[in-house]
Amino acid sequence: MDHFDEQLKQRARQEPFQTPPSYRRRVEETCVALEEDSPVQPRSHGRRRGTWRAWSAAAVVTLLVALPNVSGSAAKAMEQVPVLGSLVRVVTLRNYFYDDGHSSADVSVPQVNGAGQAGEDVNQAVQENIYQLLDEFYADVDQIAQGGGYQGLSVSYSVVTENEHWFTLRVNAVRTQGSSDEMLRYYHINKDTNQVVTLSSLFPEGSDYVTVLSQQVKSWLEGREDAFFYQEFTSIDPEQSFYWGEDGSLVLVFDEGSVLPASSGNPEVTIPAQVVQQLMDGA
Secondary structure (H helix, E strand, O other): OOOHHHHHHHHHHHOOOOOOOOHHHHHHHHHHHOOOOOOOOOOOOHHHHHHHHHHHHHHHHHHHHHHHHHOOOHHHHHOOOOOOOOOEEEEEEEEEEOOOEEEEEEEEEEEEEOOOOHHEEEHHHHHHHHHHHHHHHHEEEEHHHHHHEEEEEEEEEEEEOOOOEEEEEEEEEEEEHHHHEEEEEEEEEEOOOEEEEEOHHHHOOOOOHHHHHHHHHHHHHHHHOOOOOOOOOOOOOOEEEEEOOOOOOOEEEEOOOOOOOOOHHHHHHHEEHHHHHHHOOOO
């Protein structure tokens, strides 16, 4: 036994305490979820695979049970949900996994906590969008399997803005069927007002922000060698996706193939902070 192992044992003896209830519950849920494998024809490596799964399951349970019992401070830290700011917290509500050899899905559904009604509104919008993607995915499963094709769905999320005034959650969805299609969606909470914000709500009523921002995008496109059809671009969407830059700039985000070839991914156009502020002031 090495020195580190001995330290862990000694620390555990010195700080006896009960495992937090939520972790006991998580261990129980993990055990219940470990369903027995369906009967299969014997294979040469079947026993080895079964042993490996058993060891993996044991390792998961051991980690959840043993680690909180190392010290009181460690258990307390593990009980806490990561705080993303003084107001907003984000957790994974649930995960969806599917793989039949022809269709595969790996989907994480986020949930915003601690933001009042604004958080509830974001949760509803996010979950409706994700569940729609899942419905479309499952609707094609049988047809894809019969045709010998393949489809994939991956949904993840991240926090892209977190400061005293703003919280922004990004949901990234990639659909694959022949070619891949990436979609980025941004959800904003103004912490000063505790309101969900879209692009149009940033500016005073009657603002001509669409024209001003569209002109900024046109100027950006004209300077790019891969903007082959930039003349076809006429205007941004009044609710164009965006996020805040660190310097107060506004970054407009476009879907693949909307303003540039699909190979360019999701184009981003940065609007200078001065231009944005003038629009917000009604200038």
